[in-house]
Amino acid sequence: xxxxxxxxxxxxxxxxxxxxxxxxxxxxxxxxxxxxxxxxxxxxxxxxxxxxxxxxxxxxxxxxxxxxxxxxxxxxxxxxxxxxxxxxxxxxxxxxxxxxxxxxxxxxxxxxxxxxxxxxxxxxxxxxxxxxxxxxxxxxxxxxxxxx
Amino acid sequence: xxxxxxxxxxxxxxxxxxxxxxxxxxxxxxxxxxxxxxxxxxxxxxxxxxxxxxxxxxxxxxxxxxxxxxxxxxxxxxxxxxxxxxxxxxxxxxxxxxxxxxxxxxxxxxxxxxxxxxxxxxxxxxxxxxxxxxxx
Numbered sequence: 001x002x003x004x005x006x007x008x009x010x011x012x013x014x015x016x017x018x019x020x021x022x023x024x025x026x027x028x029x030x031x032x033x034x035x036x037x038x039x040x041x042x043x044x045x046x047x048x049x050x051x052x053x054x055x056x057x058x059x060x061x062x063x064x065x066x067x068x069x070x071x072x073x074x075x076x077x078x079x080x081x082x083x084x085x086x087x088x089x090x091x092x093x094x095x096x097x098x099x100x101x102x103x104x105x106x107x108x109x110x111x112x113x114x115x116x117x118x119x120x121x122x123x124x125x126x127x128x129x130x131x132x133x134x135x136x137x138x139x140x141x142x143x144x145x146x147x148x
Numbered sequence: 149x150x151x152x153x154x155x156x157x158x159x160x161x162x163x164x165x166x167x168x169x170x171x172x173x174x175x176x177x178x179x180x181x182x183x184x185x186x187x188x189x190x191x192x193x194x195x196x197x198x199x200x201x202x203x204x205x206x207x208x209x210x211x212x213x214x215x216x217x218x219x220x221x222x223x224x225x226x227x228x229x230x231x232x233x234x235x236x237x238x239x240x241x242x243x244x245x246x247x248x249x250x251x252x253x254x255x256x257x258x259x260x261x262x263x264x265x266x267x268x269x270x271x272x273x274x275x276x277x278x279x280x281x282x283x284x
Contacts, residue, residue, distance in 0.1 A: 045237075049231050062197040062198065092188055095184065100184050126263050128236075
């Protein structure tokens with residue numbers, strides 16, 4: 001008979017962390033998203049639309065400074081990450097309601113088809129980040145002419 | 149020492165309504181904009197996260213001690229556009245907060261920047277925190 005130590009805190013928590021990671025991975029894979037959610041404290045909402053020539057990704061980032069956002073494209077996976085910082089904190093403030101979330105965020109999306117990495121354009125207006133990703137030539141849908 | 153009961157109690161009806169009529173499939177639900185309210189010595193500040201609002205629809209009213217904030221954003225999806233992911237809702241929002249008396253109504257200021265709607269409500273002179281000098 002062997003004794004199993006149940007009280008090894010470190011191991012238990014490591015196991016739980018690993019389990020959470022696996023669950024996250026499972027769900028991310030399911031939703032076609034590659035981000036590691038467990039690292040973020042909040043998640044900006046995202047719209048992704050596809051037109052004939054390009055994909056447009058909109059990200060809700062109210063009160064986030066343009067300099068605190070990073071956009072990368074790696075192997076056709078778009079990652080938007082950054083940090084929403086508190087505005088200047090005054091110690092004489094007495095909060096009556098706190099609903100806004102702050103801290104770092106990261107979201108990744110596999111683009112549905114190949115995009116031109118060097119032609120990506122991003123703008124920030126009224127708290128919405130808009131990223132335009134032109135499709136690569138081979139990814140554009142073509143109408144096939146039928147010969148008679 | 150903070151012996152003052154909160155001067156501002158918020159009553160949030162949390163109304164979250166769509167524009168008139170039935171929701172059509174392309175129009176998501178606008179969510180309740182996350183709001184922070186803080187108090188400083190001479191003013192209250194209400195700050196809402198309301199990115200991408202149609203500016204002309206933003207409306208703030210103060211009536212019978214109820215501060216109402218409304219706005220609307222449209223999401224016009226052209227024909228031939230395919231949505232792969234739609235988390236940002238469109239439509240109208242309305243949030244209401246109950247204020248205490250003691251606001252200088254004529255000096256309320258509001259601004260909209262980077263998707264944040266900030267409303268500053270200066271306290272009336274009699275509502276400001278005062279330190280009372282103790283006489284010996």
